[in-house]
Amino acid sequence: xxxxxxxxxxxxxxxxxxxxxxxxxxxxxxxxxxxxxxxxxxxxxxxxxxxxxxxxxxxxxxxxxxxxxxxxxxxxxxxxxxxxxxxxxxxxxxxxxxxxxxxxxxxxxxxxxxxxxxxxxxxxxxxxxxxxxxxxxxxxxxxxxxxxxxxxxxxxxxxxxxxxxxxxxxxxxxxxxxxxxxxxxxxxxxxxxxxxxxxxxxxxxxxxxxxxxxxxxxxxxxxxxxxxxxxxxxxxxxxxxxxxxxxxxxxxxxxxxxxxxxxxxxxxxxxxxxxxxxxxxxxxxxxxxxxxxxxxxxxxxxxxxxxxxxxxxxxxxxxxxxxxxxxxxxxxxxxxxxxxxxxxxxxxxxxxxxxxxxxxxxxxxxxxxxxxxxxxxxxxxxxxxxxxxxxxxxxxxxxxxxxxxxxxxxxxxxxxxx
Numbered sequence: 001x002x003x004x005x006x007x008x009x010x011x012x013x014x015x016x017x018x019x020x021x022x023x024x025x026x027x028x029x030x031x032x033x034x035x036x037x038x039x040x041x042x043x044x045x046x047x048x049x050x051x052x053x054x055x056x057x058x059x060x061x062x063x064x065x066x067x068x069x070x071x072x073x074x075x076x077x078x079x080x081x082x083x084x085x086x087x088x089x090x091x092x093x094x095x096x097x098x099x100x101x102x103x104x105x106x107x108x109x110x111x112x113x114x115x116x117x118x119x120x121x122x123x124x125x126x127x128x129x130x131x132x133x134x135x136x137x138x139x140x141x142x143x144x145x146x147x148x149x150x151x152x153x154x155x156x157x158x159x160x161x162x163x164x165x166x167x168x169x170x171x172x173x174x175x176x177x178x179x180x181x182x183x184x185x186x187x188x189x190x191x192x193x194x195x196x197x198x199x200x201x202x203x204x205x206x207x208x209x210x211x212x213x214x215x216x217x218x219x220x221x222x223x224x225x226x227x228x229x230x231x232x233x234x235x236x237x238x239x240x241x242x243x244x245x246x247x248x249x250x251x252x253x254x255x256x257x258x259x260x261x262x263x264x265x266x267x268x269x270x271x272x273x274x275x276x277x278x279x280x281x282x283x284x285x286x287x288x289x290x291x292x293x294x295x296x297x298x299x300x301x302x303x304x305x306x307x308x309x310x311x312x313x314x315x316x317x318x319x320x321x322x323x324x325x326x327x328x329x330x331x332x333x334x335x336x337x338x339x340x341x342x343x344x345x346x347x348x349x350x351x352x353x354x355x356x357x358x359x360x361x362x363x364x365x366x367x368x369x370x371x372x373x374x375x376x377x378x379x380x381x382x383x384x385x386x387x388x389x390x391x392x393x394x395x396x397x398x399x400x401x402x403x404x405x406x407x408x409x410x411x412x413x414x415x416x417x418x
Contacts, residue, residue, distance in 0.1 A: 013366055013386065014319040017047065020384045021403045024411045025375055025394055032379025033414060039393040041370035044114060045080055046387035046404055047318065048269070048325025049362050053082030053110060053117070055332060060109035061102050067349050072113075074345060075331055078359045081116045083271075083327055084159065086151060087127035095131045100154050107158040117159045118327075120271075121166035121213065122148045123197045125174050125181040132180035137187055140180045145200050152204035161209040163239060163271065165197040169216040169224060176289075191227050198233050213239030213271050217257055225264060237324060238264065239271035245281040245288055245340055248309040251316040262322035269325040270317060274342040277306035277352055281340075288338060298333060298341035298352065307353035310344075311361055318366075328358075 023040070025033045056075070059068040075082075084103060085091070092098040107117050123144065132140055152162065171193065172185040185193050194212065201208050212228065212235050214221050228235060238261050242254065249257075261268055277298040285291045317323045330336045333343035344355035368385035375381050383390065387404040392412055399412045 016321050017318065017366075017386050018384060019387055019403050019405055019407070020382060021401075021407050022380050022382050022409050023392055023401065024409070025379045025381070025392070026411060026413045028413060028415060030413070032377070033375055033394065034377045034379055036375045036379065036394050036414075037372060038375050038381045039370055039372040040368065040381070040383050041391050041393070042368040042385060042388055043391055043400070044389040045362070045366070046389075046402075048081040048116070048327070049079050050081035050083060050118070050325055050327035051075065051079045051331050052327070052329060053084050053106065053115075055335075056082075056109065057084075057102060057106045060106040070349055071332060071345065074351060074355065076113050076115065078355070078362055079115065079328075079331075081118065081325065081327065082110050083118045083120045084110075086119045086121065087124070088147060089127040089129045091151075092129055092147075095129070098151070100151075104155065104158060107155060111158065116161070118161040118163065118211075119151070119155060119159045121163040122151065122201060123164065123181070123193065124166040125171045125179050125185065126167075126177075128179040128181055133178060135180060137184050140184050141188075141196070144181070144184070145196060148197060148200040149204040152201045152208060156205045160205065160207060162201060162211065163213040164201055164210040165194055166213050167215060168194060168212070169214055169218075169220050176287075190224055191231050191233070194228055195231065195233050198235075209236045211235070211237045211239040211269060211271065213241065213269075215241035215243070215272070217241075217261075222260065225261075229264065235266055237267040237269050239269050241272040242270055243272060243274045243288060243329065243337075245274065245276055245291070245338070245342070246283050246285065247280045248275060248313065251312060254313065255316055255320060258317070258320050258323065262320070266322075267324035268320075268322045269327070270323065271325075271327050272329045273313070273326060274329045274337070274340070275306050275309050275313070275354075276340050276342055277302040277354065278341040292338055294339075296339050296341055298343075298346060302341065303352045303354065307357040310354045311357050314358065314361060 025036055025038060027033055056072055058064050059072060084106060110117055168190050171182060174182045198210055201210055217240060258268060278296055281291050317326055330343045332345040333341050333347040336343050345351050366386055373381055383403060390401050390403055392399045392401055394414045397414050401410050
């Protein structure tokens with residue numbers, strides 16, 4: 001009897017994301033369960049399909065309502081990774097009173113729903129606490145180091161991935177408002193700031209995964225990355241921000257950018273992605289923050305455009321072997337960044353075409369639905385699907401397995417009552 005393939009990958013799925021494994025099911029004595037009915041179902045993608053989790057802090061802390069619950073169902077129907085906010089000025093507006101307990105409850109809420117977490121960010125010059133202003137630079141540095149160690153330690157086991165430092169290219173020359181971190185960066189230099197962030201985070205959690213993240217995707221960022229690597233500072237992944245309020249860049253431009261950063265041989269995370277479903281921001285705006293208007297409505301034409309562009313964007317990025325994760329910057333238009341209609345859900349809670357398009361792509365086309373087949377005479381079935389976690393069911397027994405490029409043969413034992 002030949003091995004029966006439990007699933008055929010989608011013809012549109014990138015080949016390097018699809019992996020095969022031969023699963024052998026054995027009884028309690030170690031004998032093959034020939035002819036056993038075996039069901040394989042996917043439970044999680046290895047690829048990070050993320051979104052911000054800011055909207056669910058209240059719900060996770062018992063302050064939500066039915067609308068929040070419905071929004072949460074939409075979230076978990078597509079996304080497996082959430083970014084939580086650790087902007088220092090909001091996280092600790094009064095010195096010595098961080099919002100640790102609320103964010104820990106939020107992290108546990110997501111973890112209970114099988115959503116992985118990332119903290120954003122540990123070091124940034126924007127959204128800083130006012131109580132840092134006027135302090136000597138050595139005191140600012142001491143407090144910043146303590147803040148990194150404290151928060152990484154307090155969330156060890158809940159959040160093990162962090163944007164260690166954010167937007168360092170502009171950090172020493174930032175001039176849009178007073179903050180205590182820009183003068184520190186000017187005095188220490190960019191690479192020293194990055195070293196501080198990475199070393200303090202790893203001291204608090206040696207297993208932490210740390211990203212260098214920036215919106216400036218020019219050669220200045222490339223030069224900075226090269227300097228960091230030459231300085232011996234280990235980067236776990238490079239973060240690339242791609243807010244496209246002025247229009248979709250197109251697959252060619254996006255992939256050309258990705259290729260430039262892929263040459264460092266590190267995983268790439270598209271950490272902040274957005275596409276509008278209304279009118280586009282004028283092309284002459286240099287700083288996206290300079291365009292904030294009272295009303296920026298989503299339109300039917302814009303929503304159709306957003307859905308088409310979103311699918312094109314995700315297909316092209318998932319097809320690139322260096323891309324490990326994509327985080328969309330907002331599930332809903334309610335309280336969206338810069339009041340832009342970038343959400344996949346309207347402010348009234350109804351899904352836009354972009355939500356349904358992305359759900360079909362991630363949860364249908366790129367997903368192995370429960371598939372039942374019969375094991376051959378050696379108790380074997382073949383599984384082919386996206387890298388990720390799966391359940392193998394035989395009778396009442398369910399065994400979790402992981403399929404990726406490192407696994408090609410898996411043995412599982414089934415209890416005797418099956």
